Amino acid sequence: MEKLGIIGGSGLDDPNILANPYDESVSTPYGAPSSPLKHGTIASHEVVLLSRHGRQHSIPPSQVENRANIYALKEAGCEAILATTAVGSLREEVGRGHLVILDQFIDFTRHRPVTFFESFEGGNLGHTPMSEPFDTLLREKLIASCEELGLCHHRHGTVVTIEGPRFSTRAESRMFQAWGADVINMTTAPECILANEVGVPYAAIAMSTDYDCWKEDEDPVSWEGVLKIFNENASNVTDLLLSTIPKLYTELT
Numbered sequence: 001m002e003k004l005g006i007i008g009g010s011g012l013d014d015p016n017i018l019a020n021p022y023d024e025s026v027s028t029p030y031g032a033p034s035s036p037l038k039h040g041t042i043a044s045h046e047v048v049l050l051s052r053h054g055r056q057h058s059i060p061p062s063q064v065e066n067r068a069n070i071y072a073l074k075e076a077g078c079e080a081i082l083a084t085t086a087v088g089s090l091r092e093e094v095g096r097g098h099l100v101i102l103d104q105f106i107d108f109t110r111h112r113p114v115t116f117f118e119s120f121e122g123g124n125l126g127h128t129p130m131s132e133p134f135d136t137l138l139r140e141k142l143i144a145s146c147e148e149l150g151l152c153h154h155r156h157g158t159v160v161t162i163e164g165p166r167f168s169t170r171a172e173s174r175m176f177q178a179w180g181a182d183v184i185n186m187t188t189a190p191e192c193i194l195a196n197e198v199g200v201p202y203a204a205i206a207m208s209t210d211y212d213c214w215k216e217d218e219d220p221v222s223w224e225g226v227l228k229i230f231n232e233n234a235s236n237v238t239d240l241l242l243s244t245i246p247k248l249y250t251e252l253t
Helices: 067-074 136-149 169-178 188-197 222-251
Strands: 003-010 019-024 039-043 045-051 083-088 099-100 104-108 158-161 183-185 202-210
Touching: 003 067, 019 045, 039 222, 045 067, 045 158, 045 222, 067 183, 067 188, 083 188, 083 222, 099 222, 104 169, 104 188, 136 202, 136 222, 158 169, 158 188, 183 202, 202 222
Parallel strands: 003 045, 003 083, 083 202, 104 158, 158 183
Antiparallel strands: 019 039, 039 045, 083 183, 099 202
């Protein structure tokens, strides 16, 4: 592997992890990506960082142009993508600050472009297999790094992605639990779908920041509460990336 892409989620897109950084503004057939591409290195390996919501966190989840983001990273030569995302926990055992190495998603979005295949011209029907949407090797390396670093983590997890920007009702939260979801966010779909469509291996590091609103003995999720957990635990995500990326370059070269 010559180059890795990182998509940074809310509060989890620290540009200071890159050495020798420089920006590149790009355009795509789907418009501009959420932010300029920040090129740099981690342990002398080439990395490209993109801020999912923009560097000032100005882009709501439903307005993120995921196709532009994935297209831009692929065109930049990224051969794999690691994404970071904040999630709410739908399970008692997934506590605040825990990391979840996602392995399945449920797409509950309704208003987003979810595919690059807008026509079937040329014989490409675009029916991309999605039974295992998160890359096995990337997940294995993330899990190994979690164990080495002693980070509280979960090796598996199903995320349900909702449209947002509002949080769930209590009835919705309980429905998602009944569906088998472990955590909830507003961004993994269709980002993961699109990476699979263009053949770029993709994995996601999810940080649990709250219990959504199903847990009646606690206050329901609030943005202020989410930010508090970000600030207390963002360094764990950074440490995980810094530990995992050299392993990937060794394995995939």
